[in-house]
Amino acid sequence: MQLFYTYKIQQGLAFLDEEESRHLQTVLRRKEGDRLQLTDGNGTFFTGTIESAGKKEVIVRIESAQSAPPRSPARLHVAIAPTKQIERFEWFLEKAAEIGVDAITPLRCERSERRQIRADRLEKILQSAMKQSLQAWMPRLQPLTPFESVVQNAAEPVRCIAWCGETAVPHLADVLQPGKDVLVLIGPEGDFSPEEVAQALAAGFQAVNLGPSRLRTETAGVYAVTAVNLSARGKK
Numbered sequence: 001m002q003l004f005y006t007y008k009i010q011q012g013l014a015f016l017d018e019e020e021s022r023h024l025q026t027v028l029r030r031k032e033g034d035r036l037q038l039t040d041g042n043g044t045f046f047t048g049t050i051e052s053a054g055k056k057e058v059i060v061r062i063e064s065a066q067s068a069p070p071r072s073p074a075r076l077h078v079a080i081a082p083t084k085q086i087e088r089f090e091w092f093l094e095k096a097a098e099i100g101v102d103a104i105t106p107l108r109c110e111r112s113e114r115r116q117i118r119a120d121r122l123e124k125i126l127q128s129a130m131k132q133s134l135q136a137w138m139p140r141l142q143p144l145t146p147f148e149s150v151v152q153n154a155a156e157p158v159r160c161i162a163w164c165g166e167t168a169v170p171h172l173a174d175v176l177q178p179g180k181d182v183l184v185l186i187g188p189e190g191d192f193s194p195e196e197v198a199q200a201l202a203a204g205f206q207a208v209n210l211g212p213s214r215l216r217t218e219t220a221g222v223y224a225v226t227a228v229n230l231s232a233r234g235k236k
Contacts, residue, residue: 001134002028003037003039003045003131003134004020004036004037004039004131005038005039005041005127005130005131005138006038006039006040006060007040007041009062012062013051013060013062014038014046014048014059014060014061014062015057015058015059016060018056018057019124020058021054021055021056021058022055024053024058025053025058030050030053030058032050032052033050034050035047035048035049036048036050036060039130039131039135039136040136041127041130041136042136042137042138043070043136043137044066044067044068044136045065045066046060046062046064046066047062047063047065048060048061048062048063048064049061068135068137071102071137073179074178074179074180074182075103075181075182076101076182076184076225076228076229077101077102077103077104077105077156077182077184078096078101078104078105078183078184078221079104079105079106079145079150079183079184079185079186080092080104080105080186080220080221081106081108081112081114081186081187081188081217082106082107082112082114082144083113083114083188083189083216083217084113084189086114088217088218089106089117089217089218090121090122091218092217092218092222093122093125093126093129093139094125094126094128096139096221096222096225097125097126097129097130097135097138097139098129098132098133099222099225099226100135100225100229101139101225102139102140103139103140103141103142104126104139104140104141104142105142105143105145106122106141106142106143106144107144107145107147107185107186107187107188108144108145108147109147109187109192109196110147110192110195110196111187111188111189111190111191111193112188113188113189114188116144117144119143119144122141123141126138126139126141147185147192147196147199148199151185151205152203154183154203154205156180156181156183157177157182158175158176158177158182158183158206159182159203159204159206160175160183160184160185160205160206160207160208161184161185161192161200161201161205161207161208162185162186162187162207162208162209162210162224163187163192163197163207164191164214165197165207167207169207169208170208170209171208171209171210171211171227172184172209172210172224172227172228172231173227173230175206175208176227176228182228184208184224185200185205186217186220186224187217189217211223
């Protein structure tokens, strides 16, 4: 099954953007009359037939729609500092989308080595991962946000900060609560500063560990996503 993505569906027609249309025609050699499977990234799968195959836009007539089951009653939000080598952060986005995450906030911390991102490129990576894993839900990518703003505006009932402190703290899986939304903070290569940790704890965050190994930022992110999916959403 080849899955395509579109954010534009109007009056029974799906409009594919230029990049998706070009791939469909020049690489996959699809043409008018061919049937396609699509998703809007908001939980719906569509089946349709190509009605018009222009060079910059393919139009598909929708024939049926099916709602995908919700991933979980609890939402997972990961706020994570982009890595200095952006390819490592992009790898995290891809794997997190494949495993299952609802929202991702790139986090700007005191020790962050990367302070700019290309949101359009990161969105494309999430789209590709969603399609490759045949999902109908695309994670919401938030803007690059200062640590203080994320901590102050956090609304999830379960709020965790994973850091490399020497104090014994519970494992992430042990603080999750069935059915309750969770936010996990993952710091940069140099970890969170003591001031940031103190600020998070004062705001009601629970310090957690991600196992006995010292993990790279992107590995810690994938570990956290996997732990929440296994513990809060049930083993598949």
